[in-house]
Amino acid sequence: MEDSNTVNPFDDSAGFPYGTTPELDSAAVLTVDRNATLTLGTDALIVLDDGLRHRRVAGNCCGLLPQFSKTTRAIPFYNILWAELDEFAVTVRYAQPNGKAGCKVGYINYTVTDKSLHAHAKLWVDGLMDRAYPSNIKRRKRIRVLVNPFGGQGQAWSFWTREAEPVLAAARCEVDVEKTGYRGHATDIAEKLDPESVDVVACASGDGLPHEVFNGLAKQKNARRALRKVAVAQIPCGSGNGMSLNLNGTNSPSLAAVAIVKGIRSPMDLIAITQGHKKYYSFMSQAVGIIAESDLGTESLRWMGSFRFTWGFLVRLLGQTIYPAEISLVADNADKRSIRSNYRHAVEEQQAMAAKHIPPFPTDDSSALLEDGETDVPSLRYGTINDKLPPTFETRDNPTLGNFYVGKMCWMSPDAPFFPTSLPADGKMDLVNISGTVPRSTAVAMLTSVEKGTLMNFPEVDYRKVVAYRISPRVHQSSHGLRSRVLRFLGGAEKQTEGLISIDGEKVPFEPFQAEVVPSLATVLSRRGAIYEYDMPKSP
Numbered sequence: 330m331e332d333s334n335t336v337n338p339f340d341d342s343a344g345f346p347y348g349t350t351p352e353l354d355s356a357a358v359l360t361v362d363r364n365a366t367l368t369l370g371t372d373a374l375i376v377l378d379d380g381l382r383h384r385r386v387a388g389n390c391c392g393l394l395p396q397f398s399k400t401t402r403a404i405p406f407y408n409i410l411w412a413e414l415d416e417f418a419v420t421v422r423y424a425q426p427n428g429k430a431g432c433k434v435g436y437i438n439y440t441v442t443d444k445s446l447h448a449h450a451k452l453w454v455d456g457l458m459d460r461a462y463p464s465n466i467k468r469r470k471r472i473r474v475l476v477n478p479f480g481g482q483g484q485a486w487s488f489w490t491r492e493a494e495p496v497l498a499a500a501r502c503e504v505d506v507e508k509t510g511y512r513g514h515a516t517d518i519a520e521k522l523d524p525e526s527v528d529v530v531a532c533a534s535g536d537g538l539p540h541e542v543f544n545g546l547a548k549q550k551n552a553r554r555a556l557r558k559v560a561v562a563q564i565p566c567g568s569g570n571g572m573s574l575n576l577n578g579t580n581s582p583s584l585a586a587v588a589i590v591k592g593i594r595s596p597m598d599l600i601a602i603t604q605g606h607k608k609y610y611s612f613m614s615q616a617v618g619i620i621a622e623s624d625l626g627t628e629s630l631r632w633m634g635s636f637r638f639t640w641g642f643l644v645r646l647l648g649q650t651i652y653p654a655e656i657s658l659v660a661d662n663a664d665k666r667s668i669r670s671n672y673r674h675a676v677e678e679q680q681a682m683a684a685k686h687i688p689p690f691p692t693d694d695s696s697a698l699l700e701d702g703e704t705d706v707p708s709l710r711y712g713t714i715n716d717k718l719p720p721t722f723e724t725r726d727n728p729t730l731g732n733f734y735v736g737k738m739c740w741m742s743p744d745a746p747f748f749p750t751s752l753p754a755d756g757k758m759d760l761v762n763i764s765g766t767v768p769r770s771t772a773v774a775m776l777t778s779v780e781k782g783t784l785m786n787f788p789e790v791d792y793r794k795v796v797a798y799r800i801s802p803r804v805h806q807s808s809h810g811l812r813s814r815v816l817r818f819l820g821g822a823e824k825q826t827e828g829l830i831s832i833d834g835e836k837v838p839f840e841p842f843q844a845e846v847v848p849s850l851a852t853v854l855s856r857r858g859a860i861y862e863y864d865m866p867k868s869p
């Protein structure tokens with residue numbers, strides 16, 4: 330037997346004690362050379378091999394180390410990328426944890442010595458592949474990879490080649506790679522893409538490229554079909570990797586590649602934005618106030634690295650900075666308790682479906698597409714920013730607004746599950762609205778609560794589900810005073826001449842805009858079905 334690595338992180342601590350053999354279904358067991366056995370367990374491939382023990386013991390220091398090294402290892406089915414039988418050789422390639430950084434491709438290779446077992450071995454390998462790829466997961470996905478060569482301070486290409494590509498290759502995905510050559514290139518590529526020719530567009534980038542790809546697909550002649558057929562995914566290689574945190578559950582390019590290989594096609598709502606005469610889609614967030622300012626308005630603090638956001642945020646928070654705006658909403662639910670309980674219910678439902686391998690929507694069968702026969706994106710239910718505000722909107726002036734933040738995903742950065750009740754396809758956005766005048770001590774407590782997902786529990790936090798809103802921000806009248814100037818200097822915004830609005834992390838004009846949810850318009854890949862990678866605290 331060969332193994333790619335002598336250190337085995339898959340030692341099964343709960344495995345069979347040395348010298349014992351449990352009762353097993355004989356169809357699940359394959360006996361291979363050197364008396365080793367490969368067994369299809371409940372959740373993992375179990376390798377029982379005396380050779381594993383001997384190899385370890387050989388390195389034993391003068392017999393001082395214990396002699397009972399394990400002879401078993403368990404490789405979770407999720408980690409198995411491919412298995413094959415070539416004549417009598419069985420090879421299994423799998424994602425092998427590689428420290429904190431992610432994973433690398435490992436393999437085991439055994440020979441079936443008893444020639445009469447060939448037919449059994451074939452069935453066994455098929456059985457392993459069925460467990461590695463249950464019916465809700467497509468094998469050998471056809472993936473168009475777009476790499477932003479400037480993403481992640483220029484490291485995206487090397488992340489892709491070193492970490493992600495080997496995983497996709499081991500899983501036998503059909504991969505077609507292209508570097509983006511200019512801003513907007515990913516939109517152009519997605520607009521021209523033949524939806525029949527690929528299953529996934531994977532962006533080795535930050536959140537900028539997925540934003541462009543959704544919008545490119547939405548420009549196709551048969552946009553709804555393109556958005557339904559082609560799943561958009563992210564291999565996290567940028568400075569903001571929200572999409573991967575939410576859907577792949579990781580910031581690591583190699584682990585994200587595994588999540589894409591094993592990803593379940595799932596629907597996701599998009600947010601239609603109209604501003605001026607422009608219309609486009611947002612998939613993650615929109616911010617006016619402290620978040621947008623700390624993210625986009627701290628350019629002169631770039632020397633601080635990623636700490637600039639925290640610093641910029643604290644300066645504005647402690648300075649009780651306000652960002653006045655008029656906000657009109659079509660609210661769906663403003664009761665936090667019921668929002669939480671609806672969320673828990675939806676999660677249970679999705680988990681039950683995933684356990685039975687029921688896909689959130691039919692795999693990729695075009696006959697199941699778009700029952701209503703519509704081809705273009707749905708028309709806006711609430712009109713555009715240039716239309717008269719429909720009477721369904723409730724309007725409130727917010728002269729002391731501190732933070733207006735709307736999310737269509739849960740995690741906004743690795744430690745910030747800002748929108749804990751966000752669901753990919755509930756047809757709603759999660760909205761956080763906080764006054765800039767809350768006492769400083771409360772504001773600091775709020776800041777520390779974000780990490781725990783409990784920000785919404787504060788009575789001062791207006792947290793609701795909405796289906797549409799319009800926001801008209803104004804320049805704060807006292808923003809020219811000395812205090813304001815000092816705060817702007819400390820916060821890294823001394824050269825800033827106007828307010829900032831961030832949509833999916835990118836700056837857009839400081840002008841009124843309107844947003845509405847377009848339910849299940851897009852398709853993504855997720856690990857758990859139509860829920861994000863977040864476990865809500867049990868209470869409250």
Ligand SMILES: Nc1ncnc2c1ncn2[C@@H]1O[C@H](COP(=O)(O)OP(=O)(O)OP(=O)(O)O)[C@@H](O)[C@H]1O
Nearest residue numbers: 480481509510511512513534535536537567568569
């Ligand atoms: N070759 C290119 N030259 C210039 N800009 C590009 C190129 N390729 C992509 N871009 C643009 O870079 C922007 C940021 O992309 P992305 O989110 O992938 O990276 P990032 O590292 O997270 O960067 P940022 O911090 O600027 O968001 C996108 O708007 C995209 O259009």
